[in-house]
Amino acid sequence: MQNTTNLITNDAVVMGLLAAILGLVFITEKSEHPFWKKFYKFVPGLLLCYFLPSLLNSFGLIDPSSSKLYFVASRYLLPAALVLLIISADLKKIAGLGSKAIIMFLTGTFGIMIGGPIAIILIDQINPDLVSGDVWRGLTTVAGSWIGGGANQAAMKEVFNVDDNLFSAMITVDVICANIWMAILLVMAGNQKRMDKWLKADTSSIDDLKETVTKYEKENARPITTADVMLVIAVSFGLTGLAHFFSDKIAPWIQINAPELAKYSLTSGFFWLIVLVTTFSLIASCLPATRRLEHAGASKVGSGFIYILVATIGMNMDITAIFDNPGYFFIGITWLSIHAILMITVAKLIRAPLFFMAVGSQANVGGAASAPVVAAAFHPSLAPVGILLAVFGYALGTYGAYVSGLMMQWAANFGM
Template identity: 50%
Template sequence: MQATSNEVTPLISDHAAVFGLLMMVLGLVFYSSSLKNKYIQGFYAVIPPLLMCYFLPGILNSLHIIDGQNSPLAGIGSRYFLPSCLILFTLNLDLKEIWNLRKRAGLMFITGTVGIILGGPLAVWVTSLIAPQAVGGAGPDEVWRGLGALAGSWIGGSANQVALREILQPSPSLFSAIIAVDVFIAYIWMALLLYGANKTKLLDRFFKADASDVQELTKRMDEQSKTHSRIPETKDFIFMLSLALAGTGLATWLSTPVATYMTENFPQLEKFSLTNGFFWIILFATIIGIGLSFTPARKLEHAGASKLGTTLLYMLIVTIGMQMDISSILSNPGLFLVGFLWISFHALLLIIVGKIIKAPFFYLAVGSMANVGGVASATVTSAAFHPSLVSVGVILAVFGYAIGTYGGWLTAILMQMVSPL
């Protein structure tokens, strides 16, 4: 890209040095968040590590220490790290266990997903009646593009959010504001659910729920965890990386002719992102990951496949964060109203369905967090009820990863339809 007179030369321009700086930031965040200091733990209770991994690189960019907009690192992250971590997240998808959970846990998860898909356009429509400028915009600043990326996060997780960011192409300033909405709204909702975990008996009485199946599930998951978990070996990491990166290469190779065919023969589908090559990369990567879940490769989860996927995801997040302009976070306060209305509809729908089917509060909480929070938040929420129930949160969240990009994409299309012109 040719420099202009308005551009500022960054302090660090060497790409290897910038990448090293980003990895140092990532290491410092996780090291500090693991310290047993009550003040540091109190800080991270309010400002989670995920948010720091977005915003610290954003601060470096805003101060012109690095140049995130013109760096190839973000493109490398989205093209290599993102499909790879999706494959690692979905290769342990346990469809049999999901089917066993279908009656109440599965139904509450699907209810949460529907609440996000329908709540997004409803929140945009209501906000457009009150403050149309908050959900308007033009080109890359069209708000529905950023909210579509948020929908990916609230159905699946951060990987889906980044995938939809690449597909929908919101501006960096809009995406910065969306990240703030995501963290602020999602963590307030998570805090309410964790508070509810301490009031489980009271809430189960409200729902008139029979929690005997939760107790049975706790026992079954505890036995599975003790039986299968093992210490990973070097060959396990090699197998994981080979599957993830080879799958990424295959997905990329398959996506090119499909995107070209769609562009040449169905150009009208551009508005649905079906001519976007990255859309097809993510689709094929997800299919590859789900396909691997039917093979012995799924046993790699016992050696930590999802942990390696999470590592790649955080490496991706710092490369995305380096493109942010921190000064734009509060440029559109109306987005917080959209987020509040959106999550309120999601919660209300869960409460109504939970009351009808007499679901234990555990199923409501984990069904919601498997959507809104992804694997990490679903794990924390499940553990708040019982450590053995962590696997339930992981199973539902992995399913969320499998459908998050496509559910978020559908939500974005619906929000586009109701957005003010």
């Protein structure tokens, strides 16, 4: 049943509000008015597309728990967007970005793994009550989510026998802290040149990729016809449907015949959906017919789907929830701060561009739903990098979270 205490309970109305918010942001972002030009110099438009919908939830106007919009966006629009962004990508150029992308991703994983135990030890010195008892067990589920995704998080709940009430509190910590970090990354993306200058990064490979894509778009740009639009829709949702069909067969089969593989996320339908749609898209990107879809604005349609996803992610965030368990949020913020310090330090040492740092981090903390969002904030052509790294994160999620959980158990006992 829908929550009647909320002012708006109709998904059609909520979708209309989200669409209006997105339209308002884009209109003002392109405005020549001095106020807006100055405003968007410091605040990325993508951040507002995420933050403004959260106010609808925070002020009690809507109830995200009774809405199907995020489910629709994450299960239908996200895979379709991945199709359009991947088939439009210059994969040879992406492969040539070098090893720094992998180094930053693995640094992000390591930062999450050690961040939890270090946060427990530090906070135990300040307020032992915050990390007493079975709190460490609950934090293992956060590690599962931040290294891999929802399936890895559920696996940690079972492995470490986490109480349901504690698990519920940790989900809130996971969502709020991860979204705050995502907002910080988007702000950084808006100041990319200054950050790269400070990091003394070599951005030539990324610049070459952007230049190649921009040149390709200009050379092949043409008026878009209705047939073009329908072909874009046919390919994107066709491959999405195909991925759903096989994921609905594969995940339950593994669940029945090899349930022990759940710890590797192989019983998760969403995991298989992302892996399959990525695989199908990579194959399709090699075909000249699908590559030509970019002439019909495929990546722009895909970006539009991503923005709708961003708005639905935002509407699930209740910023007032921070006050329900402030101590737990302090642990989460300390944890992500350790992760951030490590990421920035390594990026500085190897002179990695901000893009690799941001996407390497978000591929861990946010996963497949938000890593391409952060990547696309730098340039739409870079979204596939976020997708591929996020899929890699699912594979590492359970391993990393389990080891991190053991370290957190040791850290909790260390302070006793």
